[in-house]
Amino acid sequence: KNEVEQSPQNLTAQEGEFITINCSYSVGISALHWLQQHPGGGIVSLFMLSSGKKKHGRLIATINIQEKHSSLHITASHPRDSAVYICAGLQGAQKLVFGQGTRLTINP
């Protein structure tokens, strides 16, 4: 079993829809990163959280420590949100364990 599991693997939605991507993780992971990867490979760190909720623009990330579960929400989705979203669990200081990613496609 992977230490970090993401769902769904693929998600297609219409512009404007509310998007949720889920991430479950195992013991030993102290914090979660949410990353965004566009075609071409560049990765942008969206959030890093160890408790509660963070918001940046239309993006919201939540984490439930007891349930070992995190979600990334996108409100009012837009085609430019199309990307691969990856959650990564932090083991130790900087050792990241990655989920397989969710490929999000937002159609206009």
Added chain:
Amino acid sequence: KAGVTQTPRYLIKTRGQQVTLSCSPISGHRSVSWYQQTPGQGLQFLFEYFSETQRNKGNFPGRFSGRQFSNSRSEMNVSTLELGDSALYLCASSLAYRTYNSPLHFGNGTRLTVT
């Protein structure tokens, strides 16, 4: 402020050769970590350096090695290349070590093809 710079962007090597990839972190960042991304395995952690010392290492064979210089620039080396080493190699830098509030900044990666 310049971002994380990885060189080269693309590289084609032959089985058995060795390769060295370079990563220049954001100015002032002292922690550099390296990752391998393949279609089959996804992203995997290779190693992490802080103050010229390797602090963490992923589950990769000894053919994968790295180092960090006093200016925080880092290199990773892969010896005796195998076809399975074809991947996108990413590095990331962060300001500090052992803090949950220091986000990672990724470079654009080096795409290595082994033929």
